[in-house]
Amino acid sequence: MTHEKPKAFDFAEEPEASPGSSGPRAFDFGDEQGAAPPVPSSSPRALSFDDLPSAPEGLLQKAVARPLFDSDDHPAVRDALAIGRRDFPLLFEHSEQRLAALLRRILPVRLALVTDWAEAPLMEQAGLLQPITELVLKFTQMGVPALLEAALESTKEPSGVFGKFFRRASTPAEYKPALTSARQQLVQLMTDSEAAMGTLEASAQNLSLHAAVLAVVATLADAAVDASLRDALIQRRTLIQQAIRQAELSVLQMGQVRQQAAELIGQVSSFLTVTLPALEMAQAQGGN
Structure with missing residues (x-):
């Protein structure tokens, strides 16, 4: 077993640092080669919403309630119109189209429709x-x-x-x-x-x-x-x-x-x- 004598600190034999392997520096003034080019500065711009894409047209339209029967060609509507012509001949003579539209709105009859009619x-x-x-x-x-x-x-x-x-x-x-x-x-x-x-x-x-x-x-x-x-x-x-x-x-x-x-x-x-x-x-x- 050999015992080596410890060496004293020797500062004269430190290797010279290579030009491209320098350690971290606290301040970097951009004098190193290969550094990223500076980002060009531009004047600040105000927020603008003019270029935003317009919303789809369908999203801006409210849903409109439609009658269940779009035409008079339905057995329930036909029967209702026949009863109306029989019981209210004068009204049907002057306002048949309006009565037909109202009948299509209320048929088939439901409690919620009647209470708010x-x-x-x-x-x-x-x-x-x-x-x-x-x-x-x-x-x-x-x-x-x-x-x-x-x-x-x-x-x-x-x-x-x-x-x-x-x-x-x-x-x-x-x-x-x-x-x-x-x-x-x-x-x-x-x-x-x-x-x-x-x-x-x-x-x-x-x-x-x-x-x-x-x-x-x-x-x-x-x-x-x-x-x-x-x-x-x-x-x-x-x-x-x-x-x-x-x-x-x-x-x-x-x-x-x-x-x-x-x-x-x-x-x-x-x-x-x-x-x-x-x-x-x-x-x-x-x-x-």
Whole structure:
């Protein structure tokens, strides 16, 4: 066994480092050969979404509910149309295409369809009743009959001892501005009420079609429906019929108001164009 004498550290015999095998450096200033070329700098750009691909057209379109039967060529639809022509001949004569479309929407009859049937037309009509109510109230608040009566009363000579000693409160000419304004309001009320009545009558007609469809469906599926569906059909038909009746009463009331307004327009026009000029002429002749 040999024992070697340990050697002291010798710093003079360190091998020279080869040019290409230098150790890691803390800072690299790019002076080495073979270094990667610097990445060219460019000015920062704002985010742009102009070049994004457009979304497919089909994703932007909402799905539209379609009727189960796209045509009348189906046994259930044909049977329903036959019942409708028999039970509602006048409706089918004027609105056969609309009734056929409604029948295709509700067939085959289901509880969910019946409980929500005609909900949109019902809500629409509820909103159309408000303008009619406002026009009737406006006519009442105008007070044209009382104004016209006071104007006509002012044309009469005072009678009795009391009337001879006290001067009339107003002359006929003083009523001219108020009556002219009242006549303009009455004419505008006639125009507004005509439009409101036409819209309400169209809404009631639409509800009549929905009610007829429920009646046809009830007849068509009378023996096949269960108790819950039968009750839903009865309740929905009753609700729609009540709404139709309410619309008819509102139209009738507005018709009566329009008749009174038309009569008042004629009376006010007569006072302004005949009675008042005649009085003014008589006063002018009396003054001479």
